[in-house]
Amino acid sequence: MKNTDAHLAKGRTKYGATIGAHRYGFDDLKDLLAKASPQRSGDRLAGLAAESREERVAAQFALADLPLTTFLNEAVVPYERDEVTRLIVDGHDRTAFAPVAHLTVGGLRDWLLSDAATTPVLTALAPGVTPEMAAAVSKICRLQDLMVVAAKCSVVTKFRNTIGLPGGLSVRLQPNHPTDDARGIAVSILDGLLLGSGDAVIGINPATDSPERTHRLLSMLEEIRTRLDIPTQSCVLAHVTTTLELIRKGSPVDLVFQSIAGTQAANKSFGIDLALLKEAREAALSLQRGTVGTNVMYFETGQGSALSANAHHGVDQQTIEARAYAVARSLDPLLVNTVVGFIGPEYLYDGKQITRAGLEDHFCGKLMGLPMGVDVCYTNHAEADQDDADGLLALLVASGVNFVMGVPGADDVMLGYQSTSFHDALAMRDLLGRRPAPEFEAWLQRQGLMDEANRIRPGELPARFQALLPA
């Protein structure tokens, strides 16, 4: 027996549901969203989580009955105080929203799963979906629902190759080194290229964010890419201000990278705002370095970053994460990567919580029209291991994730965490029949790195790869 009263205050609280004889009340929209969130340690740390399992499901009942239009009338972070809220509200596409405008959150879930919600229909809907709507519906989805709906979404982006085509799986080659040693990085790139990684981007996290060092790494990546004639893009994941300065000085910048979050205050703690990101995008576009497309931004996100900066405004970490996708969406990115298990167990405690968060992020991003990739990862103080990573990776690839990480042996020796390996990506391509970006795949074939069955199986080191070997 349950009853919900989602519309107006009856008694003390704005939203509520009655389970048996007990009425659960929820103060406001953000309280309802937080209490309806499947369990994770970060919401508990923030003091936002449901007190009991029953309260959580009561909140999910109340949320399911909530009309989607509620999200257009009640902000979880005040409009006046937050430019991300203003971006979401002012940028909402009511025409795209119209087909679902009459639905509740529960009704949206049913509609998304229905056969009426085909790939073109979902593509047309995306600009009408706000982050809070996506987050809300994800909270009443099981993993299977998150997978089935995400797999129907298609988001294709282009720079020097084409990422996100049906049946595709691209890989960011992540060749980090603890001291940014050029030779150490080059041999990791060599290893990754031989194993078919790098079509999403060859992207280095620098150990030190200085303009000189970033320029040196960019120049090195440019030389490797041009000497081997690789149809891909490179990136050094420095702060956006560093990259912007280097664009002005003439460094070879393909993509502008930045970590982003779902509130103005959290972005401020990252040293950014929307105007800065827009400026950086325009600077990168002005270089006209893309050959098949003009998606020039690479963003990284992850649940918990706003709370970590004490900038969450009492909103649960998954809803805030979805708001970061509104920031990304306004800048037409090539890649959006949720680094799901990096932040540690105080936000996502174990493999179960990391798995759910990874699939939620992928679902919300895809529903909003973003080229989502996931860094399937964990730290050594989380209750997780390679089996958990294998599970999430397979679920994501089955869900049509645009790209994943390729780290030598899954062990990032600079950042000190475990991600996915070149081998993991290869195994998934074989197991689930996924292929690299077509331009990159043709290049792999030309290098002789694929066998007669179209599998990536490097034999002898191709002659031109000698260029990557240190003297």
Added chain:
Amino acid sequence: MSDELLPVSPADDDALWVRLRKLTAARIGLKRSGASLATAPLLAFQLAHAQARDAVHQPLDLEQLAADLAGFGLPVLDVASKVEDTQTYLMRPDLGRTLAPDAAVRLAPQTGACDLSIVITGGLSARAVQSHAAPVLKALLPLLRKESWRIAPLVLVRYGRVAIGDAIAGALNADIALVLIGERPGLSAPDSMGVYLTWQPGADTTDADRNCISNIRPEGIGYADAAFKIGHLLKAMRERRLSGIRLKDDSDRLLLGSTD
């Protein structure tokens, strides 16, 4: 999808990869079976992860640590944070930053004004401080004594976060908090110690107010180098009466070319 023969490939442990692996600790050129890892590199990874996990869950042996620190001519106290077990420590960083109710009483008799409070806590790798705290202090304390630093009793905390040093330095009436803490273990470095220094820490202190030296272990920043760097930062902090981002550039210049 099975290969009847192991592919002859660069992933075989041939001379090329033996040579290239000298250039990075990254796990490159791993032997494959089909697309997947061969058994040997698979188990090597599992071993490294097991060791890192054990490091996270190994409790700090306070008695042994106190014994190791006994010869330095400073009293050694131990106090508790509000955390009593590893799981709570991992999930509630706020409690690891807060002293247990009885800690103030334990610290109270020691409150003559001093320059420096040294706090040692296990953090995410007890093994790191168990191995490296005493050798670093052994190298550091003579440097400080030469400059007549007034040093408060050494304080050990089993389940502490960096910011617990703020409360301890406050209780001990010290200008600077120096916290030695076990860092988040990586697969190739399960025993790395970090050091955090904060000038006049208080309730408003944020991470931007701290200076950090990371990766202290024999294979990273060695004991003598670490002591040298800490000594220089402490001196700069005392002279300029500040710490954190505003001190950073200056101290980096100071250290450049000295021992690196």
